[in-house]
Amino acid sequence: MSGSLEQNFITQPIKSLLNPNLQFEELKEIIDSIHVYFHQKTQISGFEVTIENLAAIPASKGKAVGLNHAAQCLLDYHRTHRFILAIHQAILDQQKSNPGKTINLFYAGCGPYAPLMTLIAPLFRPDEIQFSLLEINRNSIDSAKKLIKEMGLNRYVSHIYLEDATTFQIPNAESYDILISETLDALLYRECYVPILMNMLPQFKKEVVLIPENVSIDLHLKKGGTETKQGVIFDVRKSISELTEKSDQLSKFPEKVFKLCSIPVENSPLLLMDTKVHIYKDHELNRNESSLTVLYELPYQKTDSISFTYYLEPEVELRYQFRQL
Numbered sequence: 392m393s394g395s396l397e398q399n400f401i402t403q404p405i406k407s408l409l410n411p412n413l414q415f416e417e418l419k420e421i422i423d424s425i426h427v428y429f430h431q432k433t434q435i436s437g438f439e440v441t442i443e444n445l446a447a448i449p450a451s452k453g454k455a456v457g458l459n460h461a462a463q464c465l466l467d468y469h470r471t472h473r474f475i476l477a478i479h480q481a482i483l484d485q486q487k488s489n490p491g492k493t494i495n496l497f498y499a500g501c502g503p504y505a506p507l508m509t510l511i512a513p514l515f516r517p518d519e520i521q522f523s524l525l526e527i528n529r530n531s532i533d534s535a536k537k538l539i540k541e542m543g544l545n546r547y548v549s550h551i552y553l554e555d556a557t558t559f560q561i562p563n564a565e566s567y568d569i570l571i572s573e574t575l576d577a578l579l580y581r582e583c584y585v586p587i588l589m590n591m592l593p594q595f596k597k598e599v600v601l602i603p604e605n606v607s608i609d610l611h612l613k614k615g616g617t618e619t620k621q622g623v624i625f626d627v628r629k630s631i632s633e634l635t636e637k638s639d640q641l642s643k644f645p646e647k648v649f650k651l652c653s654i655p656v657e658n659s660p661l662l663l664m665d666t667k668v669h670i671y672k673d674h675e676l677n678r679n680e681s682s683l684t685v686l687y688e689l690p691y692q693k694t695d696s697i698s699f700t701y702y703l704e705p706e707v708e709l710r711y712q713f714r715q716l
């Protein structure tokens with residue numbers, strides 16, 4: 392296949408992702424065809440059974456998912472679609488407010504397909520957008536480089552770093568307009584989004600656009616078929632902005648307590664922990680739309696209260712504790 396024919400072959404499915412109203416079957420077909428192409432170009436499908444591809448990589452705080460898991464993120468259909476729509480819109484918005492300026496994007500945690508770059512770059516010219524990529528997993532970055540070259544996208548890449556995003560000091564951080572870091576899991580479990588933001592956000596200019604712009608976890612009570620929101624367990628951007636301690640010394644965020652004593656135990660109440668990913672403006676991932684927003688249910692216990700604490704050490708995780716009467 393010649394270069395230009397090959398580019399048409401992959402550019403068409405990429406362009407069709409810009410339709411916000413794709414039916415699920417259509418979306419799946421498009422992303423599956425992109426996956427076949429990425430697999431062919433990188434020799435990585437995300438389903439190879441090797442220890443190397445399965446192993447998570449420890450970061451200074453948190454763990455980076457293994458290469459297979461990172462590749463499979465592409466197939467989290469609504470996730471990939473909404474991130475592409477959001478990044479595309481964020482670039483257009485930046486172009487509108489800075490006419491003629493090259494928009495610089497920093498992509499922390501690109502994985503083996505760097506999909507939030509390889510599915511965006513073909514929609515623009517290299518003088519319009521430039522990416523810097525960072526990844527902790529050497530095999531992932533090697534694969535991403537191979538794919539970028541095969542797709543003829545080298546001219547869109549300014550820098551590639553094999554580094555830990557939770558500690559890396561970014562050269563010329565002030566020059567970036569958009570920071571992308573989809574380093575997430577439901578309930579912000581283990582993955583590095585929070586420590587990455589704590590390290591990176593202070594390095595960028597104040598008005599940098601972060602994608603996803605926030606993640607929040609809400610607590611709901613479900614009883615006899617009705618749900619009532621009890622409040623917010625953890626709001627990443629708010630919690631980081633309220634920190635008084637030096638962030639590199641922080642091992643956990645302040646505890647959040649919810650009173651439960653007035654809830655009768657009939658009808659087997661459930662406590663629901665609901666993750667929401669605010670990607671950019673109206674682009675969101677809500678309950679069970681993606682592996683990142685899977686709902687967690689806790690059987691209610693007759694107690695005075697429940698407390699939640701988001702830990703950074705020894706492991707990155709949200710912990711809860713029922714407090715007995």
Ligand SMILES: C[S@@+](CC[C@H](N)C(=O)[O-])C[C@H]1O[C@@H](n2cnc3c(N)ncnc32)[C@H](O)[C@@H]1O
Binds near residue numbers: 450451457
């Ligand atoms: C959930 S995957 C997403 C991959 C890809 N960005 C996508 O959207 O499909 C997260 C990626 O970030 C990388 N990562 C996680 N924590 C990291 C860290 N602290 N420093 C650099 N890369 C990290 C992982 O190795 C993995 O490739």
